[in-house]
Amino acid sequence: MSTLHCVSLSDRDGIRLVDSIENARFEMYTPEPVAPREAEPSAFCFPVDLAVELRTTSLRLPKLAGAIVRSQDGRTVTQSMNRSGLSLDADAYDIEMTTAPMKLFVAVDAAVSIRYGERSTTFEFDDPTRVYVGARSFHERPAGTIVTPDDPEETMRAVSLLGSALKTTAPERSFPTLRGHPPLVERGESFDAPDHLESPETGVTLVLPPERSAVYASAPLAYYLGATVVPGSEARLDVAGRSFPLAPGGDVERELGRTLRQVFFLDCLTRTEGYYPVDLHERYAVEAAFDVAFASLYELPLDEQLAEYLSIPFADLEPHLPAWNLTTDVRPTAENVEMLPFVANDLSLVRCPDRLSLTPPDPEPKAVTDFFRQATHTPATGGTSETLVRGASDAAETEEIVHPRPADTVEHAWVGEGFPLGASKATAASYRRRLERDVSDRTSIDITVVCNDEQMREEGVVAELYGLRDLLQFEIDIRYDLTREELTEVLSRPTNFLHYIGHVDHRGMQCADGFLDAQELDGVAVESFLLNACSSYKQGEALVERGSYGGVVTLSDVANTTATKLGQTLARLLNCGFTLRSALSIAQREVFTGNRYIVLGDGGLSLCQNESGVPGVLRIEPQENGVYEIELEYYPVKSYDLGSVVKPLLETVDKYHLATGTVGKFEIRSEELIEFLELERAPVRIDGTLKWSDELSTESFG
16 A cells, blocks of 8 residues: 555645655645646656646745656656756656655656746746656565574575565665565574565575574675575675685675675666766766776676676775765574564664673773762752752663674664663664554644653753744644653554653653553553653663654663753754654764663654755864855665765755765855755754754854
């Protein structure tokens, strides 16, 4: 069943596209009332989940968007980027729009002009014209479930089928919408897989030692290459009659990750010879350093492409590779086989620690240890000092806090026992739950703020920070001093995000008439949450186990001022479309002892879509004579994951960039910087401090 539907607007002329399962909605305006009618998806050259037909003289999008114009057979005719308008003679066109919260297409058989306003993109037609609008959800569902016994060689058979989800084996599979979600994996007595799950014929074989850690670490690469995984004494990749060793230094996991990064990156460059012939910054950089014929590479079958890719030494290519999004540490236990489809879908680098590390690699910063030594465990009814903590708990002394090795990626997740410091804790159940979410008819994003301590009402202002978006409808409900029964009712009512402010200890979450222990609840309907209280991880874990997809919790005591600042920062970042993991990693840099917060469950969950597609943090460094040096640090989300491209709307930027990590540095004058900041509300780092674009005045850059 499609998650997308289209409705006419009630307050103005136009239509609204709604993706209920991704909390995404997008409006398109017309100069006259329109009545969209269902149309055939065959009106578009690429697959769509929803197709509607309407008749109008113009169609306006309330944001700046690029356009890739193709003929009906998929051949690229021209592009409209960086607010450069164009006019097209009468013909049949299939136009793909960028930066929408879903794959968006407009098809017409007429003359059309594309014009840009300050914050809008408009299609103009000479006369009333039949226009087709098509959309495809970024949401993907697995096509089946593989059952495998615990034997590593049987697990290899399961991993070999992950690539059955690929929608193409051409370099375009580096786009997130052309990969497809791998089938689920479950444990069982004997191997079993649906007949329709077939590995693509890629000619790629991964040879690995029959060890669980090696097999688990291979899942993302095997999925992306559509590879067959077989046992062998020497780890290697066999392609096109050649063998490439995968553990020359004995570290199979590292080499599997390096191979994935190298192949994926070169696919992103090679695909510019196909349906998406964009000017890509990274391609120009690689062509300047290496003798690579991308046009010839594009025509080769996958196995021969790989052989050419891997002939380039990784060490030579590494300086050109963009930041990778995620590293996942997966404890190589039998039950964690269920995580393999999800780490593969994320294209995560996978490491398999052989034991829990309970000793941090470096001593805790003195400021942190001093803080916890001096913090006052003040009862909820007394104390107003700045060392007030949100409900002291002795639970942390009996729980395992693990210290995973640092990861050189944007985000870091842990799968296994214990509560990780410096990483989010992921579970297969939380990932699977979001896949199984029912499509609803919600028309808004629901936020519930619960403040259960009068002294903490200052943080209640976070309700004002949610919903600061023009194209999204939020329903904000703030509640004070709830009883146990009232909080139980809140947790049982469907809501997209719960922001709890108050006290937590070993008895549970404090209420006006006692404590509510989430571990005693049968189920919850809250999708995601922030439990901004001391040692809230046990209560958060209970929420995830009982129905939530993911949330942010604390591993230890936190001061009231610290919690308030982090809560407010996190709220604004979530409102900008950052994932739980990304939002927390940014907020932690701003807050003393912010490392005591972690994400539980599905850390890749977003509360809403970012206005321009990929959320990012803008870094500004003043230079001389009114010139500013800027960098953009991008954070992938489900809808614009690894392989997506961005083009900042700046006059100095004439090429696309891969949308991961830092893009820039660019030098611009104050006038252009002010105009850029006015495009959307976004986090800005200036003078080492996180600020917000809508709070910076013209005088700041005069």
